[in-house]
Amino acid sequence: MSHRIFKILIPAILLLSCERYPDPATDYVRLYNFYFNNTQGTKHFAGEYVDDSIVFVSVNVLNQNSRRLNVKFDVVSGDGTVDKANVWSDKTGQASMHWKLGNGTSKQILRASVYDSSGVYLTASELTAYGFRKGEWDAYTGDPDGNIMDLFANSSAGLTLMASSSRLYRQADRYYEWTELNNSLLQSARTLRADSNGIIYISTWEGDIIKSSDNGLSWIKCTKPFPDRPYYIFNSVSNDGYIWAYYFGYPVKISKDGGISWYEAGSEISESGIQDVFRLKNGALLFHGSNASSLFISYDDGLSWEKIPVPGYSLKLFVSEKDEILICTQENGMTIYRAEKPGDEFVKVHNVSPEWTTGMNNTFTKRNGIYYVLIPGYGILKTSDLIHYEDFWKNSNLRDLFIDHNGVFIAKDTDFKTVYYRAD
Amino acid sequence: MRRNTVIISLIILAGFFQPASSQKFNAGFYSGINFSDIQGQNLDGKWRSIPGPVTAFRFGYDFNEKLGLQTGIDLLSVFYEHLSYSRYSGTEFYLSSLIAPYYDPLAKTDFSFLRFPLFLRYSVPGIIKLDIKTGLLYSRVKDYSLNLPSYYSQPKPAMHDIAYCFSAGLSYQLTGGFTASLSYGYMAGTEKILPEMKYRHGSSEFVFGISYDIFNKDRNKNVENKPDTTDSRLSYTLIGGMNVSGNLSSKFRDKYSLNTGTTAGFLVNYSLSRNTSILTGVLFESKGYSLSDSSTSFFRYVQSGDLKYNVDTKTDIDYFTFPVLFDFRLGSRKMIFIQAGPYVSYRMNAHCSGEAFYTARSLNDYRVIKKTVSDDIEGQIKKMDCGFQLGGGVSVPLKKITSVDLNISWRSGIMDLVDDSVFNNNYDRKNSGTVIKNGTLSLNIGIKIPQKG
Numbered sequence: 001m002s003h004r005i006f007k008i009l010i011p012a013i014l015l016l017s018c019e020r021y022p023d024p025a026t027d028y029v030r031l032y033n034f035y036f037n038n039t040q041g042t043k044h045f046a047g048e049y050v051d052d053s054i055v056f057v058s059v060n061v062l063n064q065n066s067r068r069l070n071v072k073f074d075v076v077s078g079d080g081t082v083d084k085a086n087v088w089s090d091k092t093g094q095a096s097m098h099w100k101l102g103n104g105t106s107k108q109i110l111r112a113s114v115y116d117s118s119g120v121y122l123t124a125s126e127l128t129a130y131g132f133r134k135g136e137w138d139a140y141t142g143d144p145d146g147n148i149m150d151l152f153a154n155s156s157a158g159l160t161l162m163a164s165s166s167r168l169y170r171q172a173d174r175y176y177e178w179t180e181l182n183n184s185l186l187q188s189a190r191t192l193r194a195d196s197n198g199i200i201y202i203s204t205w206e207g208d209i210i211k212s213s214d215n216g217l218s219w220i221k222c223t224k225p226f227p228d229r230p231y232y233i234f235n236s237v238s239n240d241g242y243i244w245a246y247y248f249g250y251p252v253k254i255s256k257d258g259g260i261s262w263y264e265a266g267s268e269i270s271e272s273g274i275q276d277v278f279r280l281k282n283g284a285l286l287f288h289g290s291n292a293s294s295l296f297i298s299y300d301d302g303l304s305w306e307k308i309p310v311p312g313y314s315l316k317l318f319v320s321e322k323d324e325i326l327i328c329t330q331e332n333g334m335t336i337y338r339a340e341k342p343g344d345e346f347v348k349v350h351n352v353s354p355e356w357t358t359g360m361n362n363t364f365t366k367r368n369g370i371y372y373v374l375i376p377g378y379g380i381l382k383t384s385d386l387i388h389y390e391d392f393w394k395n396s397n398l399r400d401l402f403i404d405h406n407g408v409f410i411a412k413d414t415d416f417k418t419v420y421y422r423a424d
Numbered sequence: 425m426r427r428n429t430v431i432i433s434l435i436i437l438a439g440f441f442q443p444a445s446s447q448k449f450n451a452g453f454y455s456g457i458n459f460s461d462i463q464g465q466n467l468d469g470k471w472r473s474i475p476g477p478v479t480a481f482r483f484g485y486d487f488n489e490k491l492g493l494q495t496g497i498d499l500l501s502v503f504y505e506h507l508s509y510s511r512y513s514g515t516e517f518y519l520s521s522l523i524a525p526y527y528d529p530l531a532k533t534d535f536s537f538l539r540f541p542l543f544l545r546y547s548v549p550g551i552i553k554l555d556i557k558t559g560l561l562y563s564r565v566k567d568y569s570l571n572l573p574s575y576y577s578q579p580k581p582a583m584h585d586i587a588y589c590f591s592a593g594l595s596y597q598l599t600g601g602f603t604a605s606l607s608y609g610y611m612a613g614t615e616k617i618l619p620e621m622k623y624r625h626g627s628s629e630f631v632f633g634i635s636y637d638i639f640n641k642d643r644n645k646n647v648e649n650k651p652d653t654t655d656s657r658l659s660y661t662l663i664g665g666m667n668v669s670g671n672l673s674s675k676f677r678d679k680y681s682l683n684t685g686t687t688a689g690f691l692v693n694y695s696l697s698r699n700t701s702i703l704t705g706v707l708f709e710s711k712g713y714s715l716s717d718s719s720t721s722f723f724r725y726v727q728s729g730d731l732k733y734n735v736d737t738k739t740d741i742d743y744f745t746f747p748v749l750f751d752f753r754l755g756s757r758k759m760i761f762i763q764a765g766p767y768v769s770y771r772m773n774a775h776c777s778g779e780a781f782y783t784a785r786s787l788n789d790y791r792v793i794k795k796t797v798s799d800d801i802e803g804q805i806k807k808m809d810c811g812f813q814l815g816g817g818v819s820v821p822l823k824k825i826t827s828v829d830l831n832i833s834w835r836s837g838i839m840d841l842v843d844d845s846v847f848n849n850n851y852d853r854k855n856s857g858t859v860i861k862n863g864t865l866s867l868n869i870g871i872k873i874p875q876k877g
Binding site: 020021022023024025026027028029030031032033034035114122123124125126 | 469470472507508509740775777781785786787788789790791792793794795796797798799
């Protein structure tokens with residue numbers, strides 16, 4: 001009897017020793033990839049078709065010879081239209097149709113919802129395109145214009161240049177398209193300035209100043225204002241064509257021969273930074289530094305300076321063609337003061353309450369006899385006489401305003417990624 | 425400290441030997457296989473149960489026929505291998521080649537030990553004796569290898585361990601003073617294998633052995649001629665059967681369904697009167713439940729978090745169950761019996777297996793992912809369970825010396841099986857209520873082992 005029991009027990013032990021459970025594993029049962037053959041974020045005028053056709057591609061990764069999928073197209077935003085809303089993918093997995101942009105919004109989205117042959121919903125992909133409209137502010141987020149730093153426009157030459165992300169771009173036939181200027185001297189462009197004669201000056205991240213006298217066709221390097229400084233500098237170009245350069249710890253330097261030679265300005269302004277410089281009709285130079293309330297005047301071509309008292313904390317100086325002097329001060333929000341002519345008392349002309357304040361760059365811009373004034377954190381004001389102002393576009397996200405050579409407004413968002421166009 | 429305890433224990437054991445009669449000594453050679461069963465597992469795959477050799481030379485000293493001590497020296501090798509879900513089969517995930525490899529030092533490793541046991545033995549007499557042993561094992565690592573490339577800093581595992589051990593087996597006295605035995609043992613270490621990891625050594629062992637009664641002058645006599653010293657009120661029954669188990673918790677009851685398992689073990693019967701006896705013993709039970717629904721967890725119904733699987737799994741929990749049952753015999757021939765009493769269960773292993781499907785979609789893809797679920801979930805299930813058992817059956821006499829019992833019993837747990845550590849905090853624990861509670865219906869056959877003579 002005992003031997004029988006052992007004969008039963010030993011096979012039982014072997015049976016117990018077998019693996020009771022499967023090995024853990026992870027497998028794909030179904031795997032599809034989806035994409036549009038079209039580039040995301042392309043720019044068009046509203047009412048135009050996006051590309052020649054829209055091609056949506058489905059890839060069955062586990063079975064290339066799988067059955068076709070049903071793709072349903074619909075316009076999510078922008079009020080555009082599609083010529084075919086329900087398309088079966090072909091043998092190569094492609095489903096094609098046409099998408100015409102609408103006038104609802106600038107950013108327009110087409111959605112492709114995918115179903116298998118049994119009607120099971122798989123997923124939805126989206127294609128984004130921008131439709132630029134007339135008389136509307138159209139936002140665009142992307143490169144290169146989303147990070148616009150400076151802009152120069154010359155209407156008579158039909159030229160608009162933009163500095164963005166350390167590169168220089170030329171506006172193409174369509175105002176929202178930009179072409180990079182390929183020149184070895186322009187590979188680290190930082191700021192873009194010009195004088196009243198249309199001579200363009202670029203300052204670089206290496207502290208150089210690059211100049212073009214032929215509307216950007218050719219470029220030459222100016223004499224370096226601070227030869228021992230290999231990094232960026234601050235610069236400005238006054239309306240008389242003088243070039244101004246500064247960096248902390250260095251004197252302000254002036255070039256009146258287009259960057260060939262430099263001389264030092266009076267030391268009174270050497271700790272004020274540099275922001276705006278204007279030549280008045282009486283020959284004096286009016287200077288405002290990047291520090292608050294740093295308004296100075298010089299009657300000897302910048303060799304010596306006298307400080308001018310200002311109300312509040314002034315951040316910005318502008319001198320009109322009629323020699324009207326305007327300053328923007330941090331007083332009860334932002335207050336604009338005007339002096340009718342040099343030596344006159346500053347008179348408060350307008351006040352707004354921005355949501356936030358920062359340094360002011362391109363503030364006063366003129367188009368068709370109207371001045372447009374961008375107050376960061378508030379929006380855009382407009383005035384024809386620099387005395388009476390009205391709101392043009394209240395948008396607290398705006399930081400800078402430019403106008404291209406065709407009069408298209410180009411406003412920069414504080415997020416450094418978004419730009420707003422408005423063509424009338 | 426623990427080493428000193430072992431040394432002191434060995435000295436005490438030696439003390440038992442000195443005044444003893446020489447014919448109470450025995451020595452034996454044992455050989456078998458162990459199946460690695462690392463302790464401290466918690467989700468993320470399973471540890472493969474890999475066989476390894478075990479060899480032992482043991483000395484025993486019997487105080488009497490039922491009680492004895494055993495010690496000796498063992499040599500064994502234990503192999504561990506962990507299988508996780510990162511072992512993708514079929515299509516590789518895109519990022520798998522971009523992620524720096526992680527090496528689990530214990531993922532594939534082996535240890536060899538010198539081991540010194542100290543067991544207390546209790547035997548239930550019969551034609552085939554039932555031997556129950558429990559005690560401690562002091563282990564010293566002889567050699568080891570870790571699953572780490574040579575350029576990694578190599579951690580040093582604990583070189584000493586003390587393990588708890590429980591063993592049960594059968595032995596049969598042969599002629600000439602020899603005894604053959606076959607036993608199953610389960611042991612769990614107390615030292616962390618690596619300080620920074622939670623794992624402890626563990627294994628199950630099946631050992632066949634031959635022992636020899638040293639100095640026994642009567643060893644050439646046939647065992648049948650030996651006088652029977654067995655207490656007639658003590659007997660034991662070998663039990664085997666099937667069970668159907670499930671989750672008795674009222675919470676989300678519709679999400680859970682039944683599971684099937686096996687029962688094996690023995691019950692020692694001590695007769696209190698003509699119709700009444702008390703039974704206790706050890707039953708190895710595999711029970712659990714099934715889960716089928718959408719859930720975040722594979723082994724319990726959870727609806728938190730975004731990642732939800734369509735789960736179809738079976739959770740098996742292996743227990744050593746220790747019942748204490750009162751047995752009442754009915755009828756003139758005492759063929760019908762009713763048994764009732766409490767039980768305590770010690771959880772050995774817990775494993776969740778099955779399938780889970782997950783659907784993921786983004787703007788660029790659609791994926792249906794199948795997981796072949798195989799998770800060791802000891803860390804998720806409490807070590808102890810207890811409850812009450814009620815059952816009955818028919819006892820069929822066989823050849824006047826033994827009987828076959830047909831028994832059906834219902835066993836109801838009173839504890840929540842889910843470990844507190846599964847929950848984020850006490851509030852979640854309290855809020856969850858009872859998640860899983862054992863309920864088992866068993867159908868067993870028992871063979872009463874006849875007495876000698």
